[in-house]
Amino acid sequence: MSAPALTVTRLAGALGAEISGLDLSRSLRQDDLAALRSAWLAHGVIFFRDQPLTPGQFLAPSPRPLARRWNTHLSAASRAFRSSSK
Numbered sequence: 001m002s003a004p005a006l007t008v009t010r011l012a013g014a015l016g017a018e019i020s021g022l023d024l025s026r027s028l029r030q031d032d033l034a035a036l037r038s039a040w041l042a043h044g045v046i047f048f049r050d051q052p053l054t055p056g057q058f059l060a061p062s063p064r065p066l067a068r069r070w071n072t073h074l075s076a077a078s079r080a081f082r083s084s085s086k
Helices: 030-043 055-059 065-084
Strands: 007-010 017-020 046-048
Touching: 007 030, 017 030, 030 046
Parallel strands: 017 046
Antiparallel strands: 007 017
16 A cells, blocks of 8 residues: 655745645655655645644654754744743
């Protein structure tokens, strides 16, 4: 059985796009990573809904360059959120 197809749905104006059809708790194929990068570059912001990620999975470092860049931004946002929640 093949994995569901990645779908990019443009949201409104400059807001970005929603990505569906991926389970971010699993390893991604190279073509999915290429499609994510393309969507990110085309829309500036991408959103993933209803991902079954533990906090550790969400913040885990990744060996892939694109994910490393995302983790840099996510880690900074996470630190800012944690410090503002105190």
